[in-house]
């Protein structure tokens with residue numbers, strides 16, 4: 001073990017940061033409020049106005065009116081500001097840290113100038129119910145962005161309506177159903193196929209759309225099992241929802257064979273390209289034989305995630321399937337842009353309006369700043385960064401990259417700390433939390449943990465060699481601690497506000513409280 | 528004060544170090560000691576107990592004298608309450624059973640036991656599912672799901688259990704036929720179940736964390752099966768806690784270790800023999816078999832469900848075999864295929880390839896079956 005304190009600086013450069021996060025012991029905002037406190041004292045309405053306007057609420061139907069005011073916390077402005085500033089300091093967000101640990105999420109740097117564009121009044125003052133003629137600008141951007149996505153995917157029509165990747169997958173599953181319905185086969189085709197290393201939303205959304213889901217396990221090499229696919233397809237197959245590369249970062253070299261087998265059985269193929277960061281300008285959905293695909297603009301296209309939204313799951317289809325797209329789609333008649341409600345067999349609306357406009361604007365600005373060659377370079381640098389980091393990480397004792405031994409990965413890697421766990425008893429989750437003591441973190445994996453003691457890293461194109469070196473040095477240090485002082489790792493965090501929480505209640509819906517009121521009710525503080 | 532019981536099988540694991548594959552029987556134990564085997568069950572039990580130290584004065588340890596527990600306790604720095612009496616150096620299965628019974632009668636919250644599959648079987652004989660029990664792995668053969676993956680996790684899991692952070696699940700007690708095993712044949716059978724604390728946190732990597740409680744998953748599987756069950760069809764349910772729980776949700780009382788046949792929502796044969804099944808099948812040609820793989824090893828036919836014989840399987844047909852499993856159980860196979868050992872090669876081959884395993888409501892996986 002290196003003596004970190006003595007060697008903290010090499011040539012004046014810090015080896016490992018002496019990070020220490022603020023800890024505010026901040027209560028939940030509902031506990032902070034006090035009856036009678038106010039953030040704004042709204043002036044009394046003047047008589048003159050009152051007599052003109054009358055009772056402003058009279059127009060609201062009785063059934064829509066609240067009987068009691070909402071139970072919001074009552075607080076002064078500075079208290080609110082302080083509360084949220086405290087919380088922001090207890091965060092380890094994408095702009096704070098070398099955020100390569102949130103694998104599958106494509107945590108890239110999103111240029112701030114794009115945020116500024118989206119915050120311009122020309123954008124923020126728009127309303128989706130405005131007349132088309134007054135919003136030609138944003139419609140043009142949406143239309144042009146569609147042309148860009150067509151080129152990137154090789155597919156022929158896009159909708160920007162879905163508000164997330166999962167909504168896009170649901171949209172695709174719904175389009176598949178509409179397609180089979182149009183052919184009179186919807187009843188018979190009630191099974192959707194996916195793989196265990198595809199994103200879990202693929203299985204989940206298919207199920208929400210009413211399908212039975214068959215999940216394929218990997219073959220011994222970690223590739224989706226082609227023989228299992230052959231056993232799974234039948235006249236009941238509606239389609240395939242698949243990620244490629246999968247969460248392991250392994251590209252499925254037989255993907256064209258997969259789509260061929262599904263097509264031969266009468267099904268459709270949908271490519272979950274939520275994360276296309278390693279693929280831009282290199283391969284396309286069309287050439288791999290897909291009929292549908294989707295991109296998360298909040299990942300690959302840098303819009304950014306925004307803590308769970310707003311987002312866009314841009315959804316593309318072949319010409320043949322365009323008639324099923326949600327309405328409206330943005331079209332151009334040679335003179336003006338307009339909202340097209342035509343698609344004859346549309347599945348209807350997936351979400352109000354036609355896409356989160358500021359998100360589309362940011363994605364468009366990002367692509368236009370890069371150009372076609374720049375997009376390809378994004379993919380190349382992301383892949384290079386990933387393989388560089390993999391080489392450094394695999395030099396650490398106790399970690400492995402299961403499957404596809406000796407092969408390079410695309411944009412991410414699902415590592416396994418199984419050896420370290422067996423030798424020290426320290427779980428991967430504890431390592432990720434200990435890393436937070438040095439100002440970075442990592443995420444394990446979706447459940448179920450097919451790869452034992454998992455850790456998923458995705459460096460994207462945004463990080464420099466020095467930053468990746470720093471990240472790897474932290475991992476190496478923390479792994480070394482697991483061997484030399486396992487209790488130090490197990491009892492982490494020591495310098496960070498991240499808590500170790502008991503996951504057990506997560507398994508039990510009876511213990512979930514989605515709202516403050518539900519919490520009070522479930523803890524017996526309120527009926 | 529929370530009471531924990533501890534029973535150590537002092538000679539567990541003796542055979543393994545000297546290549547004897549198991550330590551059952553006095554004769555073998557003598558042979559093992561002659562070959563220079565050093566008992567290490569006490570040490571492993573002590574490792575587990577160390578994880579309980581942070582609980583401080585919150586618990587009291589009840590155990591048996593000398594190597595059956597007291598030594599391990601003292602090694603871990605715990606002052607135990609010692610019950611019973613034994614002949615040091617000459618303990619046997621009867622001592623284990625007697626000790627476990629006494630712990631149960633003294634109302635321990637949890638019984639920790641150190642040993643292997645043979646010990647688990649003795650514990651199962653003694654207490655069944657009366658009180659929760661958890662194994663500290665110390666034996667040569669560990670097939671049973673009642674064991675933690677390492678001694679220290681047994682201790683951590685026990686501490687979590689006392690803090691109320693775990694749920695209880697029925698875990699399999701498996702044992703090999705030792706004569707067959709020494710002769711080079713692996714032949715395990717499902718012996719029974721213990722009620723064992725479970726928390727994804729402590730068994731991660733072996734059993735796999737899930738997003739739903741096991742009971743919710745079993746209910747979901749039951750829902751799917753119930754939707755598919757048709758009048759006039761005979762349903763043959765294999766043994767196991769998965770099939771039993773699913774049957775309970777569907778609405779009938781299934782035996783835990785037997786094969787039961789159901790027709791039109793009623794059990795028509797409980798704990799059926801092969802002959803019973805063949806007789807039923809001669810009347811009801813439309814039939815389905817519902818089985819679950821044995822945890823950790825993936826056997827679907829030939830271990831513990833022998834009444835579902837090659838003839839029965841042939842009559843029902845491959846297309847009407849429905850394998851059910853929680854996703855965790857599939858996960859815990861670590862990629863190893865399912866397999867059958869019916870005693871009839873042709874039937875084993877017929878079953879090989881891929882089978883759909885029902886893992887939830889409208890959820891299944893396509894899983895490989897070894898030839």
Ligand SMILES: Cc1ncc(COP(=O)(O)O)c(C=O)c1O
Nearest residue numbers: 104164165166199201243274275
């Ligand atoms: C491959 C893949 N598909 C789908 C999704 C779901 O996207 P969203 O979180 O926007 O619903 C994600 C993101 O988590 C993903 O990585």
